[in-house]
Amino acid sequence: MNIPNLDTASPEVLAPILHAAIQRLGQLGRTGAVALAALVEDDDADFDEAASWIADIAAGGLRA
Template identity: 65%
Template sequence: MQTSRIENATPDELAPILLSALQRMGQLGRDGAMALARLVADDDGDFDEAAEWIEEIAAGGLRE
C-alpha cells in the first residue's frame, strides 16, 4: 500500500501494514523508537489513542 492511501484505508487493509511496520520497529530497537519519537508531537491525541490500543493488544487483549 502506498502511504498516500493510508488516509482512506480500511482496518483490514491497514492492519497487516501496521503489524509489519511494528515488527520491523521491534527489530530496530531503540534506533527505530527514536526515529518514531522525532515524528510524534507531544499533543498528538490520535497517536496516544493508537498507542493505548497497541498496548492492549500486546497485553493479550482484543482477541476474538
C-alpha cells in the same frame, strides 16, 4: 498500498502493514523507537489513542 491511500485505508488493509512496521521497529530496537518518537508531537491524541490500543494488544487483550 501507497502512502497517499493511508487516509482511506480500511482496517483490514492497514492492519497487516502496521503489524509489519511495528515488528520491524521492534527489530530495530531503540534506534527504531527514537525514529518514531521524532515524528510524534506531544499533543498527538490520535497517536496516543493508537498506542493505547497497541498496548492492550501487547498485553494479550482485545482478541476477537
